[in-house]
Amino acid sequence: MGTARATAPGPIRALKPMLPVQPAVPTATPTPPALVRPALFAQARAAMERHPQIRNRHRMALVDFTAPSSDPRLHIVNMLDGTTTSYLVAHGSGSDPDHSGWLERFSNAPGSNASCSGAFLTADPYVGKHGPSQRLIGLDPTNDNALSRAIVLHGAWYAEPTLASARGKLGRSQGCFAVGDSVRSQVMAQLGRGSLIYAAKLVV
Template sequence: MDYLFGATASRRGLLKTALIAGSVAVIPGCARKAAEVSGIDSPPPPVATPIPQPEPVVAVRTAPLGVRPHLFRRALAALDAHGRAVEHHDRIAIADFAAASSEPRFHLIDLIDGSSTSMLVAHGSGSDPRHTGWLQRFSNIPDSNATSEGAYLTSNYYVGKHGRSQRLIGLDPTNNNALDRAIVVHGAWYSNQQTLQRLGKLGRSQGCFAVGESNLQAVFDVLGEGRMIYAAKV
């Protein structure tokens, strides 16, 4: 009897030992499974976001040759004032409407290296009713056909009655109707050199910045979208 009891106890001990060993053996397997599932469900490592490069700082503060210094300083002040609205500060255009339409008064200026290009540009018929070749007055009134004074932001391109053109957004109270008035940059035959040679002055626009047809692409290439045009008579 004692022998049987001892044998039974021994068998119970072996079973208990086996169960303990089995449970110990199961734990690493569950841990591995949990780790595998966790590895599958875990999000991928974050991807580094490229840091945008800062806009070039305006380096040129002296008026290029052919641009009146006082007007150039006014344009830079306008660029500083509208800094947040103007995306790019590396190049600007200045329309000097104190000069006659027979003069290359539309200046494309690189503010990083100081280079510039000047070309003819027409003013609005409402700004020169007698067609003298000189801008007499500015106006922001709809249907005035006049040129407006102030800073403009170059916007998107479209194709209209003058071919490829660029919309402008007026940034000042003196030209904030520009978009509604459809004041744009476009090419026109009456702003070509041939018209100047024939009449001694350019034709007139309806308030738009009309440049010679052969010069239009150069304007688009220099300005693009998000840059400033400054128009004034000072």
């Protein structure tokens, strides 16, 4: 029997690195979800198109300050299928000086303790005096002081449903979007970084 010859290995090809698959940009739902005012939804969609800084287009949050604080008025909309989750959210004391439960006015001024309107970009999470919180960047002239004013998303005991049931209204923040401590982690997880929060009060 002859001796088998070893076959010399051929040249090794360099493998091309696999590129990550980019998720498709979802198309916004053509009609507003049932819980969201159509005019507010239209304004929020326009804001999303206007601001390229908004990277996460799968979800957006709409804060309907037309409603009283006793109503779930923070609506997080899944832009893929239109499903909506709604939460209570407090407004600033400077926006409701008589503590009626209704937002009366907005302000972008430092020291006003008021809520401000417009498009916000969710930024870095951090841990502050209210526990885990999320910084917000104001994208419009009506809220471009949000970062310097420390207008953030945070949890608060005074934004819990039990308080709304007992008193008919929530407590007030210093201008921040304050949600109940019991849902804060859920809200932050749904939004993440790079999402839109759009706040407005409509004339009805």
